[in-house]
Amino acid sequence: MSRAQATILTNICLIEDLETQSVVMQYRSPENNRWSGYAFPGGHVENGEA
Helix, strand or coil, X not given: CCCCCCXXXXXXXXXXXXXXXXXXXXXXXXXXXXCCEEECCEEECCCCCC
């Protein structure tokens, strides 16, 4: 029996302005996305991407 499992690699990015003490956030509207709300910008690693 194999214990291998497919994995999806994801990442997030935190952009901070120390001078204004602000961070960049992304808003995903419920009309256009499966999940909605505020989150840090992120993404996934494409096949063959380092």
